[in-house]
Amino acid sequence: MTRTGNILGNSKEGERAVRKFTQRIGILAAAAAFVGVGTTAQAQSDLLYDWRKVDSSTPVPTVTGYIPAPFVSTGNVTPAALSTLTANQTAFPGKVAVKIVGSTLLSTADNASLFSNPNFQVNYAFMDYEGASGQATASAQAAAIRGQTKPAQFIGNFQMYPGTGDTSGVGSGPSAAAYAASGMTMANEDLYPGSATYKNPPGTTGGTSTSPNIRSSLFVQPIDRASFVTLNLPVGHQHVPYVNRFNNFGNSALDSDNNPSNGYRFDNPTGQQMLSRGDFSALVAHYRLRGVNGVHLLDGGVVGYTQSQFEQDAKDGFQMPTVPSVAAIFAASDRKLATLDNSSKVDGNIVTNESSGVVYSGVYSLTQGKLDILVSNMDSNSHTLLFASKIGNKTVGVFPNSFAGGTHSLLEFTAAGTQWNFAAATPVFTDSDRSGVGVPEPVAMGGASIFALTMLFRRRRSV
Numbered sequence: 413m414t415r416t417g418n419i420l421g422n423s424k425e426g427e428r429a430v431r432k433f434t435q436r437i438g439i440l441a442a443a444a445a446f447v448g449v450g451t452t453a454q455a456q457s458d459l460l461y462d463w464r465k466v467d468s469s470t471p472v473p474t475v476t477g478y479i480p481a482p483f484v485s486t487g488n489v490t491p492a493a494l495s496t497l498t499a500n501q502t503a504f505p506g507k508v509a510v511k512i513v514g515s516t517l518l519s520t521a522d523n524a525s526l527f528s529n530p531n532f533q534v535n536y537a538f539m540d541y542e543g544a545s546g547q548a549t550a551s552a553q554a555a556a557i558r559g560q561t562k563p564a565q566f567i568g569n570f571q572m573y574p575g576t577g578d579t580s581g582v583g584s585g586p587s588a589a590a591y592a593a594s595g596m597t598m599a600n601e602d603l604y605p606g607s608a609t610y611k612n613p614p615g616t617t618g619g620t621s622t623s624p625n626i627r628s629s630l631f632v633q634p635i636d637r638a639s640f641v642t643l644n645l646p647v648g649h650q651h652v653p654y655v656n657r658f659n660n661f662g663n664s665a666l667d668s669d670n671n672p673s674n675g676y677r678f679d680n681p682t683g684q685q686m687l688s689r690g691d692f693s694a695l696v697a698h699y700r701l702r703g704v705n706g707v708h709l710l711d712g713g714v715v716g717y718t719q720s721q722f723e724q725d726a727k728d729g730f731q732m733p734t735v736p737s738v739a740a741i742f743a744a745s746d747r748k749l750a751t752l753d754n755s756s757k758v759d760g761n762i763v764t765n766e767s768s769g770v771v772y773s774g775v776y777s778l779t780q781g782k783l784d785i786l787v788s789n790m791d792s793n794s795h796t797l798l799f800a801s802k803i804g805n806k807t808v809g810v811f812p813n814s815f816a817g818g819t820h821s822l823l824e825f826t827a828a829g830t831q832w833n834f835a836a837a838t839p840v841f842t843d844s845d846r847s848g849v850g851v852p853e854p855v856a857m858g859g860a861s862i863f864a865l866t867m868l869f870r871r872r873r874s875v
Contacts, residue, residue: 458477458706458730458731459479459507459536459650459652459705459706459707460477460478460479460706460707460723460726460727460730461478461479461481461509461538461652461706461707461708461709462474462478462708462709462719462723463511463654463708463709463710463711464709464719465478465479465480465481466480466481466482466483466496466511467480467482467492467493467495467496468480468496468499474719474720474723475720475723475724475727477727478723478727479500479504479507479508479509480496480500481509481510481511481536481538482496482497482510482511483510483511483513484510484511484512484513484518484522484526485512485513485514485516485518486514486516486517486518486519486522487519487522488522489518489521489522489525489526493510494525494529494531497510497526497529497531497532497534498531498532500532501531501532501533506535507535507536508532508533508534508535508536509534509535509536509537509538510526510534510536510537510538510564511538511539511540512537512538512539512540512541512553513540514541515541515546515549516549517549517552517553517556518553518556523556523557523559523560524560526560527557527560527561527562527563527564528560528561528562529562533562534562534564535564535565535566536564536565536566536567536568536598536650536652537554537557537564537566537567537568538568538570538600538652538708539553539554539567539568539569539570540569540570541553541569541570542570542571546569547569547572547586547594550569550572550594550596551593551594551595551596554567554569554594554595554596555595558595565597566597566598566649566650566652567595567596567597567598568596568597568598568599568600568650568652569594569596569600570600570602570654571585571586571600571601571602572586572590572591572594572596572599572600573585573586573591573599573600573601573641573653574586574587574588574590574591574592574599574640574641574644574645574646575587575588575591575601575637575640575641575644576588576589576640576644577640577643577644578636578637578640578641579636579754579766580610580611580633580634580636580637580640580766581609581610581611581637582608582609582610582611582612582620585601585609585637588644591644592646596649597648597649597650598649598650598651598652599641599645599649599650599651599652599653600652600653600654600708601637601638601641601653601654602653602654603634603637603638603653603654603655603656603699604634604654604655604656604658604659604710605630605631605633605634605656605657605658605659605687605695606630606658606659606660606663606666606678606713606850607659607660607661607662607663608660608661608662608663608665610629610633610634610637611629611633612629612663612665612666613625613626613628613629613630616665616666617664617665618665619665621633621766622764622766622767623766623767623769624767624768624769624791624792624793625685625769625790625791625792626666626685627684627685627686627687627691627790627846628766628769628790628791629766630658630685630687631687631691631694631695631769631771631788631790632765632766632769632771632790633766634695634699635695635698635699635702635765635771635773636754636765636766638651638653638698638699638702638703638704639702639703639752639753639754641653641703642702642703642704642749642752643752645703650705650706651703651704651705652704652705652706652707652708653699653704653707653708654707654708654709654710655696655699655707655708655709655710655726656709656710656711656712656713657687657689657692657712657713657714657717657722657725658678658686658687658712658713658714658848658850658852659710659711659713659850659852660676660678660713660850660852661675661676661852662676663676664676666678666850668680668681674851675851675852676851676852677849677850677851678849678850678851679849680846680847680848680849680850683846683847684792684846684847685846686714686846686847686848686849686850687846687848688843688844688845688846688848689717689721689725689843689845690725690820690841690842690843690844691788691790691820691841691843691846692725692726692729693725693726693728693729693841693843694729694786694788694820694840694841695729696725696726696728696729696730697729697730697732697773697786697840697841698771698773698786698788699729699730700729700730700732701738701749701750701773701774701775701786702749702751702752702773703749703752706730707726707730709722709723709726711852713850713851713852714848714849714850714851715848715849715850715851716848717848728841729841732840734840735784735822735838735840737782737784737824738775738784738822740780740782741775741776741777741780741782741783741784742775744777744779744780745779746777746778746779747775747776747777748775748776748777748804749773749774749775750772750773750774750775750776750783750785750799750800750803750804751772751773751774751799751800751803753765753800754766756768756770756771756772756797756798756799757797757798758770758795758796758797759795759796760796768791768795769789769790769791769795770787770788770789770790770791770795770797770815771787771788771790772785772786772787772788772797772799773785773786774786774803776803776804776825776832778804778827781826781827782824782825782826782827783803783804783806783824783825783826783827783832784822784823784824784825785799785822785823785825786820786821786822786823786840787815787820787821787822787823788819788820788821789815789816789817789818789819789820790817790818791817791818792817792818793817794814794815794816794817795814795815795817796813796814796815797813797815798813803832804832805830806827806830806831806832807830807831807832808825808831808832809825809831809832809833809834810834811823811825811834811837812834812837818844818846819839819842820839820840820841820842821837821838821839821840822837822838822839822840823836823837824836824837824838
């Protein structure tokens with residue numbers, strides 16, 4: 413049973429939108445683009461994980477709120493890992509997690525010590541078995557976890573997600589059917605701006621994206637992927653993607669200096685095409701406003717960008733402390749997402765978010781009578797934007813609808829009868845420094861597996 417049955421509530425407009433969305437892979441028809449999906453916003457648990465954060469003493473500067481999750485592998489469920497999990501049972505109830513790495517299944521003893529342990533309950537199992545054979549191993553490991561007396565409720569594997577309809581990539585990702593067959597209960601897609609799994613921007617080698625510039629391509633395509641995952645996710649599953657600010661490992665099109673000796677380095681020739689720290693926070697905010705339950709950080713991927721800054725920027729985007737009205741709406745029992753559409757009416761024409769560089773996401777509560785919408789324009793030029801004709805069965809009233817290039821704005825509306833009336837507009841995530849240089853090495857060396865094994869080695873060496 414797909415999430416479609418859960419997300420619509422009593423919204424007939426939303427039902428028609430989802431039908432047309434699923435019938436038209438990619439660009440939405442005009443009728444679908446302007447009705448508003450009315451998606452129920454799943455409980456947001458502030459699931460903040462960092463691949464580096466493995467215990468309370470991890471020698472990496474950290475931001476409060478990130479949940480330590482130890483690495484485990486075959487024959488390597490250490491006393492230190494069990495101690496961390498026991499402590500997390502008190503410190504982070506309901507969010508206890510492990511990271512399962514390597515290439516082989518955990519042993520019978522490993523599984524028992526983790527998922528039949530009287531001292532703690534593992535809630536989230538983040539597996540990192542990569543490649544075609546890796547997904548088969550992950551399915552077998554998930555079955556082994558479910559066979560324990562205290563199995564993890566949410567089990568996921570890197571790059572396994574229900575991606576039916578996703579148009580962000582150069583090829584098709586896992587389908588909803590493949591995800592269902594995998595036995596996973598948590599979607600862990602890769603939301604890595606610059607990754608070779610996305611279409612490259614125009615002007616780059618083999619670039620097929622319709623985006624107006626590099627930074628808009630980096631920004632919008634991961635949002636599109638997250639939206640399709642939310643749309644396809646079965647009821648009761650969790651959505652916790654792996655998130656980077658930038659990671660172009662293996663993508664020669666964004667290796668702008670063409671120098672193999674320094675890895676995949678994006679020198680950002682114009683000085684304006686790297687996502688700023690504010691852009692990254694806005695990106696994470698869009699993820700949450702499109703149904704993501706939390707984030708699992710890997711590496712910032714920008715020269716001089718510290719892990720503490722990376723953690724803080726992601727947390728600021730997910731929690732949006734500068735716009736408390738959003739948190740208030742998410743606290744409502746009837747909260748719903750405003751849209752999952754991947755097109756909108758920009759400058760009077762219906763175009764994809766990818767081709768315009770403009771994207772909006774939001775959340776509303778009818779009991780609170782509030783609607784908040786985040787608008788991002790990652791093009792260099794100003795654009796006008798119109799929202800869905802109805803959101804939550806209410807029409808959207810007149811609002812300041814011109815947005816300057818390279819800006820993010822939070823629009824607040826209040827309900828009055830059958831209409832949402834504009835209340836306020838606030839510039840958010842105002843950081844225009846897009847001069848960063850992207851380089852995934854040495855940390856993000858090709859994916860989570862190599863990094864995990866590197867971290868395991870470092871931890872072994874340190875004890």
